[in-house]
Amino acid sequence: MNHIFVxxxxxxxxxxxxxxxxxxxxxxxxxxxxxxxxxxVTIKQKQTKKNEHPVKNKENIxxxxxxxxxxxxSMFYVNCKLKGVKFEKIxxxxxxxxxxxxxxxxxCEEVKVGSEVMFKYKVRKPYSSRRSFxxxxxxxxxxxxxxxxxxxxxxxxxxxxxxxxxxxxxLNTCPWCRSHLLNHWTYNKEKYPKTKxxxxxxxx
Numbered sequence: 212m213n214h215i216f217v218x219x220x221x222x223x224x225x226x227x228x229x230x231x232x233x234x235x236x237x238x239x240x241x242x243x244x245x246x247x248x249x250x251x252v253t254i255k256q257k258q259t260k261k262n263e264h265p266v267k268n269k270e271n272i273x274x275x276x277x278x279x280x281x282x283x284x285s286m287f288y289v290n291c292k293l294k295g296v297k298f299e300k301i302x303x304x305x306x307x308x309x310x311x312x313x314x315x316x317x318x319c320e321e322v323k324v325g326s327e328v329m330f331k332y333k334v335r336k337p338y339s340s341r342r343s344f345x346x347x348x349x350x351x352x353x354x355x356x357x358x359x360x361x362x363x364x365x366x367x368x369x370x371x372x373x374x375x376x377x378x379x380x381x382l383n384t385c386p387w388c389r390s391h392l393l394n395h396w397t398y399n400k401e402k403y404p405k406t407k408x409x410x411x412x413x414x415x
Contacts, residue, residue: 276312278386283312291388295396309387316393319384322362326353327382330364330373350382 274286288297288308296316300308322328330351333344351366360375383389 274310276315277309278311278315281312286310286312287316289385289387289393290396291385291391293396294391296393297396311386311393315386319386319393320381322353322356322378322381324353324356327351328353328364329379329382330366330371330377331379332371332373332377348379 275282276286287310288300288305289295289311290297290304290308292304292307296311297308300310327350329348331346331348333346336343336345349366349371351364351371353362354365354370355361355363362373362375362378364371364373364378380392383391384393385391
């Protein structure tokens with residue numbers, strides 16, 4: 212009986228060793244594909260591809276202003292088709308963008324003699340017990356600019372003695388087409404009006 216018991220133990224151990232051998236052999240063959248060779252860890256280094264065309268530094272690429280012909284990092288782009296100014300040369304009609312710097316924009320917006328401006332003035336309401344006023348906005352041409360801030364504007368064959376506070380802004384400030392302001396092009400309500408969404412299936 213003891214001899215049979217010992218033989219059974221040996222057979223059981225053989226079975227275990229055979230199964231472990233097959234298990235280890237199959238797993239190690241699978242691990243060789245992932246860089247592991249018979250239990251030894253091998254690390255594969257990725258080969259970095261070198262850029263054949265190196266990118267230039269953005270600091271060296273400066274755009275020239277089309278009016279003063281000087282280099283500036285902060286540049287705006289005037290588009291006469293969109294009737295406004297863009298911050299980057301992208302999007303619609305980018306081939307028609309004219310670069311301009313901030314100093315030239317301020318020069319174009321300066322009010323001088325002969326420039327068309329939008330001005331406002333207050334008028335007292337008639338037949339009112341209190342001193343109530345309402346503002347009127349008109350457009351006209353500057354005829355005279357005084358030293359103390361007095362400005363004479365002609366509009367509809369009338370002269371208006373105004374101050375610098377009454378002038379709102381200068382019209383037609385674009386130096387190329389003289390037909391729009393130097394504002395952002397999305398503020399142009401005539402060309403890009405805001406439309407309300409139509410409800411196709413209203414719920415009652």
